[in-house]
Amino acid sequence: xxxxxxxxxxxxxxxxxxxxxxxxxxxxxxxxxxxxxxxxxxxxxxxxxxxxxxxxxxxxxxxxxxxxxxxxxxxxxxxxxxxxxxxxxxxxxxxxxxxxxxxxxxxxxxxxxxxxxxxxxxxxxxxxxxxxxxxxxxxxxxxxxxxxxxxxxxxxxxxx
Amino acid sequence: xxxxxxxxxxxxxxxxxxxxxxxxxxxxxxxxxxxxxxxxxxxxxxxxxxxxxxxxxxxxxxxxxxxxxxxxxxxxxxxxxxxxxxxxxxxxxxxxxxxxxxxxxxxxxxxxxxxxxxxxxxxxxxxxxxxxxxxxxxxxxxxxxxxxxxxxxxxxxxxxxxxxxxxxxxxxxxxxxxxxxxxxxxxxxxxxxxxxxxxxxxxxxxxxxxxxxxxxxxxxxxxxxxxxxxxxxxxxxxxxxxxxxxxxxxxxxxxxxxxxxxxxxxxxxxxxxxxxxxxxxxxxxxxxxxxxxxxxxxxxxxxxxxxxxxxxxxxxxxxxxxxxxxxxxxxxxxxxxxxxxxxxxxxxxxxxxxxxxxxxxxxxxxxxxxxxxxxxxxxxxxxxxxxxxxxxxxxxxxxxxxxxxxxxxxxxxxxxxxxxxxxxxxxxxxxxxxxxxxxxxxxxxxxxxxxxxxxxxxxxxxxxxxxxxxxxxxxxxxxxxxxxxxxxxxxxxxxxxxxxxxxxxxxxxxxxxxxxxxxxxxxxxxxxxxxxxxxxxxxxxxxxxxxxxxxxxxxxxxxxxxxxxxxxxxxxxxxxxxxxxxxxxxxxxxxxxxxxxxxxxxxxxxxxxxxxxxxxxxxxxxxxxxxxxxxxxxxxxxxxxxxxxxxxxxxxxxxxxxxxxxxxxxxxxxxxxxxxxxxxxxxxxxxxxxxxxxxxxxxxxxxxxxxxxxxxxxxxxxxxxxxxxxxxxxxxxxxxxxxxxxxx
Numbered sequence: 001x002x003x004x005x006x007x008x009x010x011x012x013x014x015x016x017x018x019x020x021x022x023x024x025x026x027x028x029x030x031x032x033x034x035x036x037x038x039x040x041x042x043x044x045x046x047x048x049x050x051x052x053x054x055x056x057x058x059x060x061x062x063x064x065x066x067x068x069x070x071x072x073x074x075x076x077x078x079x080x081x082x083x084x085x086x087x088x089x090x091x092x093x094x095x096x097x098x099x100x101x102x103x104x105x106x107x108x109x110x111x112x113x114x115x116x117x118x119x120x121x122x123x124x125x126x127x128x129x130x131x132x133x134x135x136x137x138x139x140x141x142x143x144x145x146x147x148x149x150x151x152x153x154x155x156x157x158x159x160x
Numbered sequence: 161x162x163x164x165x166x167x168x169x170x171x172x173x174x175x176x177x178x179x180x181x182x183x184x185x186x187x188x189x190x191x192x193x194x195x196x197x198x199x200x201x202x203x204x205x206x207x208x209x210x211x212x213x214x215x216x217x218x219x220x221x222x223x224x225x226x227x228x229x230x231x232x233x234x235x236x237x238x239x240x241x242x243x244x245x246x247x248x249x250x251x252x253x254x255x256x257x258x259x260x261x262x263x264x265x266x267x268x269x270x271x272x273x274x275x276x277x278x279x280x281x282x283x284x285x286x287x288x289x290x291x292x293x294x295x296x297x298x299x300x301x302x303x304x305x306x307x308x309x310x311x312x313x314x315x316x317x318x319x320x321x322x323x324x325x326x327x328x329x330x331x332x333x334x335x336x337x338x339x340x341x342x343x344x345x346x347x348x349x350x351x352x353x354x355x356x357x358x359x360x361x362x363x364x365x366x367x368x369x370x371x372x373x374x375x376x377x378x379x380x381x382x383x384x385x386x387x388x389x390x391x392x393x394x395x396x397x398x399x400x401x402x403x404x405x406x407x408x409x410x411x412x413x414x415x416x417x418x419x420x421x422x423x424x425x426x427x428x429x430x431x432x433x434x435x436x437x438x439x440x441x442x443x444x445x446x447x448x449x450x451x452x453x454x455x456x457x458x459x460x461x462x463x464x465x466x467x468x469x470x471x472x473x474x475x476x477x478x479x480x481x482x483x484x485x486x487x488x489x490x491x492x493x494x495x496x497x498x499x500x501x502x503x504x505x506x507x508x509x510x511x512x513x514x515x516x517x518x519x520x521x522x523x524x525x526x527x528x529x530x531x532x533x534x535x536x537x538x539x540x541x542x543x544x545x546x547x548x549x550x551x552x553x554x555x556x557x558x559x560x561x562x563x564x565x566x567x568x569x570x571x572x573x574x575x576x577x578x579x580x581x582x583x584x585x586x587x588x589x590x591x592x593x594x595x596x597x598x599x600x601x602x603x604x605x606x607x608x609x610x611x612x613x614x615x616x617x618x619x620x621x622x623x624x625x626x627x628x629x630x631x632x633x634x635x636x637x638x639x640x641x642x643x644x645x646x647x648x649x650x651x652x653x654x655x656x657x658x659x660x661x662x663x664x665x666x667x668x669x670x671x672x673x674x675x676x677x678x679x680x681x682x683x684x685x686x687x688x689x690x691x692x693x694x695x696x697x698x699x700x701x702x703x704x705x706x707x708x709x710x711x712x713x714x715x716x717x718x719x720x721x722x723x724x725x726x727x728x729x730x731x732x733x734x735x736x737x738x739x740x741x742x743x744x745x746x747x748x749x750x751x752x753x754x755x756x757x758x759x760x761x762x763x764x765x766x767x768x769x770x771x772x773x774x775x776x777x778x779x780x781x782x783x784x785x786x787x788x789x790x791x792x793x794x795x796x797x798x799x800x801x802x803x804x805x806x807x808x809x810x811x812x813x814x815x816x817x818x819x820x821x822x823x824x825x826x827x828x829x830x831x832x833x834x835x836x837x838x839x840x841x842x843x844x845x846x847x848x849x850x851x852x853x854x855x856x857x858x859x860x861x862x863x864x865x866x867x868x869x870x871x872x873x874x875x876x877x878x879x880x881x882x883x884x885x886x887x888x889x890x891x892x893x894x895x896x897x898x899x900x901x902x903x904x
Contacts, residue, residue, distance in 0.1 A: 017254070018250065018253055018254055018255050019255075020241075020243070020248055020255050034253070036241070036243070038244075039244075042244065056866070057866070082202075083202065083243075084243040084244055084246075085243070085244040085245060086198070086202055086243070086244065086245035086246035086260070087244070087245055088204075088245075109204070111198075111202055111203050111204050112203045112204035112205060113204060114197075114204045121511060138260065138261040138262040139245075139261045140245050140246075140260045140261050140262065141244070141245040156504035157504075
């Protein structure tokens with residue numbers, strides 16, 4: 001299968017009519033609008049391999065590395081990714097143990113204060129780089145940038 | 161102007177309510193309102209999307225601008241696009257609201273309503289029913305824990321006031337209450353006997369020996385012998401009965417857990433590894449057994465001993481008794497600190513062990529795959545890594561569990577040293593206490609710290625037990641498969657199947673099935689084709705009622721399948737899977753698994769129809785051949801024919817084949833096809849197939865793609881249409897031609 005990889009100047013990427021999405025003009029002259037930027041490795045490599053999907057979720061092209069795009073295209077992609085991906089970074093929190101495997105967290109994040117619930121320790125992942133990822137009962141995602149900033153009591157409560 | 165919002169996911173917060181109020185026009189009526197949790201900037205904050213009888217508008221709390229407004233007549237396209245961790249509501253291609261996945265389902269219901277209303281001739285009241293039905297369904301969910309309730313307002317099994325954990329566990333001990341009472345009486349006897357010797361010793365030291373009274377000496381020695389004999393006989397009796405009670409307690413619990421595990425929904429197994437469940441049934445119940453035995457062997461006796469000794473010590477000399485109690489506060493406080501510290505360590509140790517169990521469950525049955533990819537080294541390394549992680553946690557637990565009991569023992573010994581020092585001084589300097597009293601007092605002191613030490617250490621095994629009990633209750637209290645139609649049995653099914661607007665999502669991110677509408681008439685043979693991940697198997701999973709949380713309805717003979725008794729419903733369906741699972745049992749019992757009451761000839765007949773009898777006869781032990789784990793010893797095709805025999809024996813009203821011939825060679829496929837054709841006659845049959853040759857008997861073919869039905873019709877109709885099915889046939893024909901060329 002021939003996959004179109006976008007890098008350097010082989011495509012012009014701009015903000016779409018709806019700025020959550022992207023318009024793409026390929027070097028060959030083909031144009032696509034309203035493409036959604038999807039990270040292929042959202043956890044391990046957030047700047048590399050960005051899939052561009054149309055409304056039917058069909059892949060149109062893949063950006064190899066955002067950093068290799070033309071500055072304007074890079075800015076547009078970064079903006080769309082920022083809009084599409086909501087992974088609030090938790091800056092302060094209180095952990096409340098619930099019944100069974102339910103854990104409630106009241107958090108201050110870079111997107112404002114929020115409360116969420118996690119069920120089961122499999123929804124808390126500690127990554128090799130020290131990040132801690134949470135997936136709540138509604139499938140929303142949250143992140144603590146550095147495990148070492150988590151106090152001992154919370155680590156005990158979160159079983160990490 | 162006052163207004164009411166009857167259809168809303170939650171009440172409008174006051175600030176937002178005010179903003180909505182000022183935006184409403186005269187006599188404008190709100191139909192539905194969505195209260196969102198994010199703002200367009202992705203910051204958390206309240207927002208609302210309001211649909212009125214005239215307009216749609218969006219407002220954000222504390223926003224300075226007017227927000228988005230549109231006349232409903234100008235709406236041409238409405239969509240909800242699920243992004244990552246959030247979703248957006250788009251009207252005519254413009255994002256008007258952002259929200260988290262917590263409200264995305266409600267947003268989709270509103271989008272469906274608006275899309276339908278944008279079409280000519282839509283009835284507003286009817287379309288609003290979509291939203292009403294959605295909210296009704298939401299209200300059937302426990303507001304506290306989010307579990308599905310049996311019906312609206314029903315008590316939630318998870319949130320019911322269950323009282324203390326031990327109280328819950330008592331339910332399993334309750335049938336043994338008379339045995340336990342007998343044991344308690346024996347405990348009282350044992351304790352009394354244990355407390356007597358020091359008292360007798362005091363009499364011996366202070367009166368009998370100094371007075372050289374031999375008769376009394378022999379009497380007291382015989383008395384001591386009798387005391388020891390009664391103490392140990394009653395102790396042995398008690399130990400036996402308590403162990404029996406403990407065993408029965410565990411048997412009851414294991415039975416309940418296994419029974420419950422059988423009735424848990426597939427979604428539970430999607431989220432929980434089988435390793436973790438096995439570890440709960442085997443490991444955690446054992447922890448409870450150990451605790452129960454510890455409690456049964458020692459705790460009751462130690463408790464009575466403690467009370468008895470305290471009473472005797474206070475009676476003998478209250479001042480010495482108080483001196484000996486000095487270390488008690490240190491022991492109690494230490495015990496509480498220890499409990500808090502050890503619990504998370506035990507939980508983490510269990511998690512590590514659960515990971516090991518999962519790895520074992522995955523890799524041991526898959527040893528052929530591991531070998532074929534020469535992955536032995538990698539697998540061993542992974543196992544060692546998991547094992548080392550467990551060891552690390554276990555070491556922490558071990559450090560805590562070893563230091564604490566010894567510290568307690570040390571403090572306890574210090575208590576007896578105080579009695580020696582001060583009591584000895586009193587014997588030497590005053591005549592208030594005799595030597596006999598001091599010696600027997602020291603004996604009681606050392607006996608007293610035995611129970612104190614025991615109870616201090618008990619918190620360790622208590623915490624361990626608590627962690628295990630919680631995990632077991634997690635299964636016991638888990639919501640079983642919902643059987644909303646319990647008691648609504650069906651005698652037989654004609655086999656008319658109807659999917660009405662069925663949508664389903666596993667992860668709330670993308671829809672696996674999207675608005676499926678389909679009618680299958682009784683006796684139809686329906687082939688379901690489509691690429692991998694198109695939603696074919698999900699369609700079958702919903703029909704089998706492995707998942708009930710879907711939108712829309714699935715009707716069989718006009719009845720919503722969720723309203724039919726689950727057991728009765730499934731008993732009418734024969735399900736043949738791609739990878740048939742055989743149990744470690746005889747060939748006969750594996751076939752008769754679907755109908756254990758079947759006679760020998762019925763089983764042989766079923767095997768015959770399934771083209772299995774011939775190969776079974778050739779096995780040395782024929783129907784008595786014990787199959788290895790998961791059916792090892794048989795080829796894939798042979799296992800498949802056994803599974804078809806199983807389905808035949810069940811005599812189902814409807815049949816489902818999930819790629820039954822996908823992993824067998826052409827000759828075996830021919831044999832299986834023959835078996836299938838004999839089985840399906842007159843029964844509604846659904847066949848998922850990759851090989852289109854499998855579908856030659858189908859009178860209706862459904863082409864599924866990306867969760868939607870693309871095409872539906874007979875082979876001829878679809879070929880004439882020259883759509884997706886036509887292309888699939890072309891691809892396969894080309895492949896076959898290539899194969900023919902190669903074979904030539």
